[in-house]
Amino acid sequence: xxxxxxxxxxxxxxxxxxxxxxxxxxxxxxxxxxxxxxxxxxxxxxxxxxxxxxxxxxxxxxxxxxxxxxxxxxxxxxxxxxxxxxxxxxxxxxxxxxxxxxxxxxxxxxxxxxxxxxxxxxxxxxxxxxxxxxxxxxxxxxxxxxxxxxxxxxxxxxxxxxxxxxxxxxxxxxxxxxxxxxxxxxxxxxxxxxxxxxxxxxxxxxxxxxxxxxxxxxxxxxxxxxxxxxxxxxxxxxxxxxxxxxxxxxxxxxxxxxxxxxxxxxxxxxxxxxxxxxxxxxxxxxxxxxxxxxxxxxxxxxxxxxxxxxxxxxxxxxxxxxxxxxxxxxxxxxxxxxxxxxxxxxxxxxxxxxxxxxxxxxxxxxxxxxxxxxxxxxxxxxxxxxxxxxxxxxxxxxxxxxxxxxxxxxxxxxxxxxxxxxxxxxxxxxxxxxxxxxxxxx
Numbered sequence: 001x002x003x004x005x006x007x008x009x010x011x012x013x014x015x016x017x018x019x020x021x022x023x024x025x026x027x028x029x030x031x032x033x034x035x036x037x038x039x040x041x042x043x044x045x046x047x048x049x050x051x052x053x054x055x056x057x058x059x060x061x062x063x064x065x066x067x068x069x070x071x072x073x074x075x076x077x078x079x080x081x082x083x084x085x086x087x088x089x090x091x092x093x094x095x096x097x098x099x100x101x102x103x104x105x106x107x108x109x110x111x112x113x114x115x116x117x118x119x120x121x122x123x124x125x126x127x128x129x130x131x132x133x134x135x136x137x138x139x140x141x142x143x144x145x146x147x148x149x150x151x152x153x154x155x156x157x158x159x160x161x162x163x164x165x166x167x168x169x170x171x172x173x174x175x176x177x178x179x180x181x182x183x184x185x186x187x188x189x190x191x192x193x194x195x196x197x198x199x200x201x202x203x204x205x206x207x208x209x210x211x212x213x214x215x216x217x218x219x220x221x222x223x224x225x226x227x228x229x230x231x232x233x234x235x236x237x238x239x240x241x242x243x244x245x246x247x248x249x250x251x252x253x254x255x256x257x258x259x260x261x262x263x264x265x266x267x268x269x270x271x272x273x274x275x276x277x278x279x280x281x282x283x284x285x286x287x288x289x290x291x292x293x294x295x296x297x298x299x300x301x302x303x304x305x306x307x308x309x310x311x312x313x314x315x316x317x318x319x320x321x322x323x324x325x326x327x328x329x330x331x332x333x334x335x336x337x338x339x340x341x342x343x344x345x346x347x348x349x350x351x352x353x354x355x356x357x358x359x360x361x362x363x364x365x366x367x368x369x370x371x372x373x374x375x376x377x378x379x380x381x382x383x384x385x386x387x388x389x390x391x392x393x394x395x396x397x398x399x400x401x402x403x404x405x406x407x408x409x410x411x412x413x414x415x416x417x418x419x420x421x422x423x424x425x426x427x428x429x430x431x432x433x434x435x436x437x438x439x440x441x442x
């Protein structure tokens with residue numbers, strides 16, 4: 001068996017999970033997208049100049065052999081084409097071989113490599129989001145929502161500052177994450193990505209000088225919109241990065257919310273409030289046979305953190321560039337897919353974890369029975385209508401203590417309040433002190 005020599009676990013251990021993203025963010029995909037932009041540009045230019053040419057072969061689909069040819073030209077040269085050591089120029093030289101020699105010099109006419117690269121990158125981002133990342137998030141969100149609905153009335157103690165607190169339900173606590181995620185996913189779906197076609201320093205100089213009869217601002221605007229992207233007309237050699245960063249900031253927020261969810265579920269599992277379903281044949285520990293580890297939530301948390309670290313790097317570095325252009329951004333942008341793949345892997349791990357858990361209702365009910373003091377919030381609030389200092393009296397009875405239901409009832413019996421108030425207070429239990437839970441779900 002030949003061991004993999006890939007450095008990244010995304011291309012080795014986790015390859016099968018993240019494989020769908022390869023068609024958008026791999027090196028081959030970047031070449032394919034750039035060829036697509038060059039093809040569309042030549043067609044748009046010929047339409048503008050009313051040049052009649054047979055472009056059938058030039059506009060043909062990009063094959064694996066085509067991509068290999070581009071790589072060969074870049075690294076070694078091919079036939080009479082010398083090695084370019086420049087992937088953008090290699091694409092140009094390759095495409096010229098698919099065109100009638102009379103028209104070959106119109107390939108990449110008046111453009112800088114970044115004109116092509118930024119449009120390709122914007123398309124990769126937008127299509128990767130629409131086809132894989134957003135559907136993946138929607139599926140994860142629906143599974144979290146289904147868990148919340150199913151457990152909407154599964155009562156459990158609340159924990160604030162790590163201490164016993166007023167009762168809540170497992171479903172309601174999960175629904176909090178649903179609401180938080182819904183708004184951020186909705187915002188991500190409205191994101192518009194900008195692109196530019198404006199030349200080497202953003203002034204359209206070569207284009208205007210060579211073909212002054214064309215309105216290049218209008219051409220640029222229409223060309224960018226033909227890809228369903230947002231035109232950025234005032235640029236340096238690079239498109240301003242803010243539209244990318246707004247996308248990544250949405251992912252950062254989504255990922256941080258999911259880290260919060262994973263940590264809460266991990267803690268519930270650790271405390272025994274939530275149990276995991278063992279999988280036949282699976283091993284939890286190499287030395288402790290009994291263990292069922294919350295590995296999927298741990299893996300999700302780790303990958304969410306890696307993704308967010310990269311998104312933070314993008315936000316810190318991309319808005320800063322030396323004058324009209326330096327290449328420090330180029331290598332950073334080539335890692336967009338790495339960040340998104342770690343996020344995508346984390347969403348998959350979250351789903352795997354959710355499929356294996358269920359709340360232990362008996363344990364939660366037992367905890368509620370063992371801690372009647374957690375309803376004293378409601379008792380002291382009701383008593384404020386009838387007697388002075390109810391908070392202080394209950395504080396003396398319960399603070400820092402675990403009391404029994406009988407002790408609480410004796411306290412209620414000692415109060416100088418009407419009998420119906422005492423009955424109302426005695427009927428209150430941690431299992432029925434749930435407020436507007438049902439209406440929150442409705």
